[in-house]
Amino acid sequence: xRLGRGPGASLEFHDHRSYAPGDxxxxxxxxxxxxxxxxxIRRQRKEVSPRLEVLLDVTASMAITPAKSALATALAALxxxxxxxxxxxxxxxxxxxxxxxxxxxxRARLRQLTCQGGTLATANLAAGxxxxxxxxxxxxxxxxxxxxxLGTEAGSLAMVQVLTRAELDPALDGAVRLVDVEGGxxxxxxxxxxxxxxxxxxxxxxxxxxxxxxxxxxGLLTVVVEDGLDxxxxxxxRGGLLIASGSAA
Amino acid sequence: xxxxxxxxxxxxxxxxxxxxLHLWRARHAPRRISGLFLFPADGxxxxxxxxxxxxxxxPSFWCEILCILAVTWWLADLHWSPRSAARxxxxxxxxxxxxxxxxxGSSAADRLRQALDARLALLxxxxxxxxxxxxxxxxxxxxxxxxxxxxxxxxxTWQPQxxxxxxxxxxxxxxxxxxxxxxxxxxxxxxxxxxxxxxGVLATGRPATTSGLADVRWWRDASGERIxxxxxxxxxxxxxxxxxxxxxTGACIRPGxxxxxxxxxxxxxxxxxLALPGPDALVIDDRVxxxxxxxRIVRAQVDAAMPGANAVQTALRxxxxxxxxxxxxxxxxxxxxxxxxxxxxxxxxxxGTPTLGPFTPRRDHPLLADVDPTGVLWTGSxxxxxxxxxxxxxxxxxxxxxxxxxxxxxxxxVDLTRSTVTRHPVWPGVFANLVAWRTTRLAxxxxxxxxxxxxxxxxxxxxxxVAELVAPDGVRCQLRPGQDGFLAIAGLQQPGRWxxxxxxxxxxxxxxxxxARQADLADATSLETSPVAAGRAEVERxxxxxxxxxxxxxxxxxxxxxWTAFNRxxxx
Numbered sequence: 092x093r094l095g096r097g098p099g100a101s102l103e104f105h106d107h108r109s110y111a112p113g114d115x116x117x118x119x120x121x122x123x124x125x126x127x128x129x130x131x132i133r134r135q136r137k138e139v140s141p142r143l144e145v146l147l148d149v150t151a152s153m154a155i156t157p158a159k160s161a162l163a164t165a166l167a168a169l170x171x172x173x174x175x176x177x178x179x180x181x182x183x184x185x186x187x188x189x190x191x192x193x194x195x196x197x198r199a200r201l202r203q204l205t206c207q208g209g210t211l212a213t214a215n216l217a218a219g220x221x222x223x224x225x226x227x228x229x230x231x232x233x234x235x236x237x238x239x240x241l242g243t244e245a246g247s248l249a250m251v252q253v254l255t256r257a258e259l260d261p262a263l264d265g266a267v268r269l270v271d272v273e274g275g276x277x278x279x280x281x282x283x284x285x286x287x288x289x290x291x292x293x294x295x296x297x298x299x300x301x302x303x304x305x306x307x308x309x310g311l312l313t314v315v316v317e318d319g320l321d322x323x324x325x326x327x328x329r330g331g332l333l334i335a336s337g338s339a340a
Numbered sequence: 341x342x343x344x345x346x347x348x349x350x351x352x353x354x355x356x357x358x359x360x361l362h363l364w365r366a367r368h369a370p371r372r373i374s375g376l377f378l379f380p381a382d383g384x385x386x387x388x389x390x391x392x393x394x395x396x397x398x399p400s401f402w403c404e405i406l407c408i409l410a411v412t413w414w415l416a417d418l419h420w421s422p423r424s425a426a427r428x429x430x431x432x433x434x435x436x437x438x439x440x441x442x443x444x445g446s447s448a449a450d451r452l453r454q455a456l457d458a459r460l461a462l463l464x465x466x467x468x469x470x471x472x473x474x475x476x477x478x479x480x481x482x483x484x485x486x487x488x489x490x491x492x493x494x495x496x497t498w499q500p501q502x503x504x505x506x507x508x509x510x511x512x513x514x515x516x517x518x519x520x521x522x523x524x525x526x527x528x529x530x531x532x533x534x535x536x537x538x539x540g541v542l543a544t545g546r547p548a549t550t551s552g553l554a555d556v557r558w559w560r561d562a563s564g565e566r567i568x569x570x571x572x573x574x575x576x577x578x579x580x581x582x583x584x585x586x587x588x589t590g591a592c593i594r595p596g597x598x599x600x601x602x603x604x605x606x607x608x609x610x611x612x613x614l615a616l617p618g619p620d621a622l623v624i625d626d627r628v629x630x631x632x633x634x635x636r637i638v639r640a641q642v643d644a645a646m647p648g649a650n651a652v653q654t655a656l657r658x659x660x661x662x663x664x665x666x667x668x669x670x671x672x673x674x675x676x677x678x679x680x681x682x683x684x685x686x687x688x689x690x691x692g693t694p695t696l697g698p699f700t701p702r703r704d705h706p707l708l709a710d711v712d713p714t715g716v717l718w719t720g721s722x723x724x725x726x727x728x729x730x731x732x733x734x735x736x737x738x739x740x741x742x743x744x745x746x747x748x749x750x751x752x753x754v755d756l757t758r759s760t761v762t763r764h765p766v767w768p769g770v771f772a773n774l775v776a777w778r779t780t781r782l783a784x785x786x787x788x789x790x791x792x793x794x795x796x797x798x799x800x801x802x803x804x805x806v807a808e809l810v811a812p813d814g815v816r817c818q819l820r821p822g823q824d825g826f827l828a829i830a831g832l833q834q835p836g837r838w839x840x841x842x843x844x845x846x847x848x849x850x851x852x853x854x855x856a857r858q859a860d861l862a863d864a865t866s867l868e869t870s871p872v873a874a875g876r877a878e879v880e881r882x883x884x885x886x887x888x889x890x891x892x893x894x895x896x897x898x899x900x901x902x903w904t905a906f907n908r909x910x911x912x
Binding site: 151152155227229231257258261266267268269270271272273275276277278279285288289292293296 | 371
């Protein structure tokens with residue numbers, strides 16, 4: 092066990108924050124209240140397991156472009172490699188229609204993955220492990236259900252959302268037939284109204300992910316495929332999932 | 341380039357239809373995405389097929405156009421040349437009924453059919469045959485230029501039953517149809533006279549002695565009804581007449597000439613059957629059916645108060661007219677409405693000038709046929725300016741007649757109180773001619789039982805502008821009478837029951853297969869000379885199975901390609 096960067100349940104002090112309704116009253120710092128007159132919650136450092144589980148989404152949407160699947164795979168491999176270098180015990184899961192654990196030869200097996208299916212299967216995950224979900228988050232069953240399945244007994248759970256530029260901002264293509272690689276199709280005319288509606292829904296979806304991940308770790312970190320791996324790593328560093336010194340989260 | 345079926349070009353109408361379909365196809369370009377649920381549901385408005393898009397020349401379009409062109413090719417029978425070279429045999433079939441003459445159990449027609457069938461069986465599939473049935477006019481029985489197989493099939497249905505005619509018209513037609521290089525074979529039961537050079541002959545007749553009916557008439561006039569029959573060949577054969585199933589007793593006036601006077605009471609539409617019992621080589625002229633002729637008696641109405649009415653009535657009665665029966669066919673001294681086929685006779689004393697001649701009659705007029713007014717004291721006349729003068733004396737008109745359509749207005753310019761004309765033979769002579777002339781203009785048929793080929797005359801009532809003639813085989817033709825209602829029908833060549841119709845009236849006509857010329861089988865013989873072949877003839881192109889199949893195969897391939905291309909274009 093080791094101390095994590097975020098607040099948790101160890102004996103080490105982490106910081107204070109203002110009380111919010113719903114907080115555990117046992118964590119009120121009465122001394123601080125006496126000094127300042129404000130209700131403050133005392134937060135302890137998080138005790139984290141050095142075990143990292145990288146959950147790589149291998150549903151069909153992750154292969155919408157070769158670059159997208161390549162970036163997602165590279166990020167998963169990078170995270171696992173970093174964890175391994177830090178002395179952790181990384182474990183990779185390929186989550187598609189079925190959950191497939193990638194054993195010691197995960198590097199080789201990562202290259203052989205094929206993306207198919209439309210839903211994220213439930214994996215037999217280790218309790219207390221730090222989990223990072225590498226996915227596009229574009230699942231119709233919603234973040235809450237996914238986090239409920241994948242976040243059980245997790246030390247922390249963060250999500251790296253890999254999206255293409257077109258997924259972030261659809262082009263004004265006019266009359267098109269949209270064919271979802273995970274099933275379903277529809278004819279429509281993509282105009283400014285439709286694009287605006289899409290952006291609005293995508294923003295709501297990302298908010299839902301943030302809400303579902305709140306209090307579980309670094310939260311949702313969105314990277315853009317076309318920006319490349321360097322930009323993605325910088326985004327992870329900025330989001331606190333990686334630190335510049337090279338330590339894993 | 342020639343079109344066999346120009347209407348097939350209508351298939352090209354599918355081209356603009358296909359272009360329109362592609363213009364309005366508005367196929368949505370497929371886009372692979374990964375978050376369909378993020379697109380607003382109310383934005384998924386179907387836009388397919390309702391908005392015109394620029395024409396995209398996709399492979400499916402070209403395949404559909406190719407399919408249409410192939411179908412058009414097939415329907416329109418597109419080809420380069422209308423003619424092709426082939427051996428062409430034109431056969432003139434003697435369609436006279438004497439080909440039915442039986443000898444040793446088979447008729448000349450049967451033997452000819454067998455001989456031709458054997459000859460046609462030797463022809464190659466690429467050869468062409470034309471069958472021409474002789475007649476007036478000759479007709480194409482099979483062809484022109486059909487395959488031997490089709491000619492053999494048609495030949496099996498041939499039954500010669502035409503009246504007397506020459507084969508020359510049929511041979512001329514064959515020469516015209518065949519052109520150079522064709523072979524012409526004339527068939528008959530004897531050697532045809534005056535054949536052109538190179539024409540072959542196939543005769544299958546056998547000499548025989550035959551007898552039959554030469555002529556049959558059913559007379560009906562003021563003196564009664566009678567059937568008269570003439571038998572040729574064998575005077576010992578006595579015809580039997582049945583009317584309504586009753587056998588009528590006749591009398592033999594002289595050898596071969598029989599008269600049947602005692603006809604039983606019968607309906608207007610009665611039919612008499614006349615038959616010659618006994619064996620005969622040619623039986624077609626041994627039995628005829630006669631329809632009862634309509635009574636053609638002139639009904640006259642005379643003004644009894646006019647001067648000389650008695651003399652007029654006496655003369656009319658002597659001529660066979662019936663007096664005072666209405667409606668009248670001839671009105672004497674009685675005013676009639678014009679325009680309805682009215683015949684009127686008026687007596688006009690004129691200026692009362694007497695004359696003894698010389699008289700100048702119009703000899704070709706039926707009213708004055710065989711009338712010689714010499715010796716008559718004719719009192720009364722009109723000037724020379726009277727319309728339609730028939731009998732004149734110097735510059736005076738004595739009898740005149742004018743016709744307006746079906747109306748006839750006859751004027752005798754005579755003062756009967758002073759003239760001696762009523763005591764002269766010219767008086768009954770003129771009235772006899774008048775009644776006979778009027779009889780020929782009564783509505784109906786002059787002879788309902790004509791012999792085959794005999795011209796037929798009919799008078800149609802006023803106002804009837806068209807009549808329909810129906811043949812025994814149901815073929816109809818419309819005939820239009822002249823201004824005077826007179827309808828001349830050319831000799832009917834097909835024996836059997838015909839009918840003439842106008843308005844609600846139907847008159848039966850029985851065309852009798854009687855012609856002694858056809859019964860003469862003494863010169864019948866069998867011979868065969870082959871036609872001279874002068875190379876290959878140009879014949880009408882016929883569509884070969886391969887030529888018919890090729891565009892269909894092409895259309896099928898194009899349709900399959902179009903379907904495949906369409907599916908591929910629509911596939912994501």
